[in-house]
Amino acid sequence: MTSHSTSRPRILAGPAALVAVALALFSVLVWALPAPAQPKSQLKTSQSGASQSGVSKVAAGTVARGAKTLGTVKVSTDPAVITAGQQLYNLHCESCHGPGGVGAKAPQLLDVGPAAVDFMLTTGRMPLNSVTQQPLPGTPYFNKTEIAEIVAYINFVDVSHGTPGVGIPTVPPSCTKESATCPTLSEGNELFLMNCSQCHDASGAGGMLSHGYVVPSLRQATKRQIAEAIRVGPRPMPGFGPGQLTNQEVAAIADYVYYLTHSGNRGGFGIANFGPVPEGFVAIIFGLGLLLLVARVIGNRG
Amino acid sequence: MSTVAERSAARKRALLEEKVLDELDDRLGSSKWLRSALDKVFPDHWSFMVGEIAMYSFVILIVTGVYLALFYSPSSAVVVYHGPYRPLDGQKMTQAFESVVNLSFSVRAGLVMRQAHHWAANIFLAAVAFHMGRVFFTGAFRKPRELNWTIGLTLLIVAMLEGFSGYSLPDDLLSGSGLRVVFSIIQSIPFVGVWLAFTLWGGAFPGTSVFFTRLFVIHEFLFPLILLGLLGAHLGMLWHQKHTDFPGPGKTEHNIVGSRLWPQYAVKSAALLTFIAAVIFGLGGFVQINPIWVYGPYNPARGSAGTQPDWYVGWLDGALRLWPHWEFRSFGHEIANPFFPGILLPGIVFTAMYAWPAIDRRLFADYGEHNLLDRPRDKPLRTAVGVAALFFFADLTVASATDLIGNALNVSFELLIEILQYGSFVAPIVAGVVAYKVCVLLQVQNAHPIQRPVGGVMVRDARGAFHTLGAEHAHAAPEGNGHEAAADSEETALEAAGGEPAPG
Structure with missing residues (x-):
């Protein structure tokens, strides 16, 4: 009788170990799975505002280096749209940014321009719960129409103030297919590694700054948002003006980042694209862990 | 028990074996040695196979490494890339980097071999570390096996250097950043550092054309030969001294209970080898490791967040991050800061590890020979020291990932560093005390830590x-x-x- 009861846990120890390892493998797999690809409709949305003329201007800039005008999305000046934007602003933004964007707890918006507003709202950074928080990407609070209305309102405020700010830039069509029509990819790669990867990681996975500032991943960013961020500089990220990066260079970076995050991982699962740390984790937990289990099956236990 | 067919197959097999052995014996006169070698008995406990995992990973490293060496070019000559990976098209890079990109994208099976090589290296070091932990906690290093502990520890250190030199060969952004750190650490050695660094690199960083040739020869010939020699000595000594075993019924200080090399143990070992190859090549085929094309060619002006060494060097990277910004100045000279975490710390750690068998002898006043292992609970002090050391290494390794942890948990980098600075001595002490208490409790209850005793x-x-x-x-x-x-x-x-x- 004793032998029966004492031998039972030994039978249970094997399955328990298997379940533990299975759980570990599952968590690794979940982690390793690539981030869900951006829905195509959303990509189109981000560029639907781009006027064809804007696209062709930047495309022309590829030929003539350093084109002076960046293609911009036309912002509505329809009074009805501006009024709708003002109503949304008064409901959701005024408590921190002050009446008419003059600033209060949060910075003034009198010269930020459409690019900054569009960037903050389409990436879900605004509205914030508290002014002490770092704005980080998330699910957008407003829908497409509402964002266009708020952009129109802030644009109206800025233009009335005499400081129109940076317009929403447009970038050439995406470049994920292997073809010879993307001469800017290589330029974008060099510029990205020279200007951006120091904080965003060479893989665009993001990182960490001092004082608790998080560097967000670029995986969910659209090309338009990337171009906006470069020009606007959502703090703590610095803005890059036309003197530092030409319009063509901004387009090249956006193009490359989009390629980097949407062309798939050559060589298999990217394990979060964070480099040697997750690689070591997989090697020890998955690789050696599996082999220890095999050794345990082959060898004697006792 | 067995069927007629099985019995006849076994008879046939035996006849064939006999024939092959006779042929060999006629020419070499080796039957006596071979007979005793094939009859050698190996204990079967699963934890004794971890050393084999390391050994077979090393075999796979050699096989894949030979394949990679066919295509690698150790040259810092600048070339312009024109290949299938378009984001690098038209860029200037060293021939070394270009050859690794071509190896990855243009050579048949090149990428899977390169990834398998890298995974095998990470698993090799993990198995070596686990094996060393097993030897430590069971007291397998005690007399007469102190010398083999020394050889094993040297194997670990050379394997770490070998791994790091391989990490540096592709000349991508990670390689260059890692070499930059190591160059500075070597420079920080008092009196000789600058001369040493400039001698190794053939000049100021990033070095002259001789550097990659040297690195290649070191990674490709020097360290592998040292590893092979040490491994041979390690195994030869194991063969001669025979394996240790856990105490148990029928086991004494003067016998070995287990399977004979032929055929039982050979089959087990071969099965293990096939599993290891499956795991390593499975990872190599399905999981990306070190995508050098993403990092791009090294350029001292560039950088990337999340730049870390491979996991086994992570504790030294963590030490660099945790070491306070103290300055030591005297007689107009300053000992540069990286010297302490980069040279002194590993120096102390490895010296203590080399000295451990001697320390252990004095600690337990036990100078006798031992062929039976200790259960970790029976030597609470040794177990506590080992657990403390593991927590120390874990703390430093976690410190090398502070930026990733901060990003994932949204915690300030400075706070994490401070926690881990205190943790580097608080965690080992707490863990050591807990381990000691657990050992004593287990001794009293005489229970298995994760399963109840087996009756029979x-x-x-x-x-x-x-x-x-x-x-x-x-x-x-x-x-x-x-x-x-x-x-x-x-x-x-x-x-x-x-x-x-x-x-x-």
Whole structure:
């Protein structure tokens, strides 16, 4: 009788170990799975505002280096749209940014321009719960129409103030297919590694700054948002003006980042694209862990 | 028990074996040596196979490494890339980097071999570390095996250097950043550092054309030959001194209970090898590692967040991050800061590890020979020291990932560094004390840490009745938990410590 009861846990120890390892493998797999690809409709949305003329201007800039005008999305000046934007602003933004964007707890918006507003709202950074928080990407609070209305309102405020700010830039069509029509990819790669990867990681996975500032991943960013961020500089990220990066260079970076995050991982699962740390984790937990289990099956236990 | 067909197959196999051995013996006269070698008995405990995992990973490293060496070009000559990976098209890079990109994208099976090589290196070091932990916690390093502990530790250090030199070969952004750190650490050695660094690199960083040739020769010939030599000595000594085993029924200081090399242990070992190859090449084929094309060619002006060394160097990277910004100045000279975490710390750590068998002898006033292992609980002090060391290494390794942890948990980088700075001495002390207490408790309760004691082996006889063998052992010799009580003539053989193998 004793032998029966004492031998039972030994039978249970094997399955328990298997379940533990299975759980570990599952968590690794979940982690390793690539981030869900951006829905195509959303990509189109981000560029639907781009006027064809804007696209062709930047495309022309590829030929003539350093084109002076960046293609911009036309912002509505329809009074009805501006009024709708003002109503949304008064409901959701005024408590921190002050009446008419003059600033209060949060910075003034009198010269930020459409690019900054569009960037903050389409990436879900605004509205914030508290002014002490770092704005980080998330699910957008407003829908497409509402964002266009708020952009129109802030644009109206800025233009009335005499400081129109940076317009929403447009970038050439995406470049994920292997073809010879993307001469800017290589330029974008060099510029990205020279200007951006120091904080965003060479893989665009993001990182960490001092004082608790998080560097967000670029995986969910659209090309338009990337171009906006470069020009606007959502703090703590610095803005890059036309003197530092030409319009063509901004387009090249956006193009490359989009390629980097949407062309798939050559060589298999990217394990979060964070480099040697997750690689070591997989090697020890998955690789050696599996082999220890095999050794345990082959060898004697006792 | 066995069918007629099985018996006839076994007879055929035996005849074939005999024929092959006779052919060999006629030419080499080797039957006596071969007979005793094939009859050698190896204990079967699963944890003794971890060293084999390391050994077979090393074999896979050599095989894949030879393939990679066919295509690698150790040259810092600048070339312009024109290849299938368009984001690098038209960029200037060293021939070394270009050859690794071409190896990844243009050579058949190049990428899977390169990834398998890298995964094998990470698993090799993990297995070496685990094996070393097993040897430490069970006291397998005690007399007469101190010398083999020394050889094993040297293997670990050379393997770390070999891994780092391989990480540096592709000349991508990670390689260059890592070499930059190592160059500075070498420079920080008082008096000789600058000369040493400039001599190794052939000039100021990033070095002259001689550097990659040197790195290649070091990674490709020097360290692998040292590793092979040490591995040979390690195994030769194991063969000569025979394996240790856990205490248990039928086991004494002068015998070995287990499987004979041929055929049982050879089959087990071959099965392990195939599993290791499957895991390593499975990872190499399905999981990306070190995508050098993403990092791009090294350029000192560039950088990337999340730049870390491979996991086994992570504790030294973490030490660099945690070491406070103290300055030591005297007689107009300053000892540069990286010297302490980069040279002094590993120096102290490895010296302590080399010295441990001697420390252990004095600590327990035990100068005798031991062929039976300690259970970790029976030497609480040693176990506590080992657990403390593991927590120390874990703390430093976690410190090398502070930016990723901060990003994932949204915690300030400075706070994490501060926590880990205190953790580097608080965690080992707390963990050591807890481990000590747990050992003492386990001694009192005499329970297995994760499973209850096993009473014996249940067998079913020809008439269908069940019997439990060895249940009386469980009461008579409680330390024999889980060991097979009866020597099964098929599976187990006894070998007298210095004499002829006893008939199974």
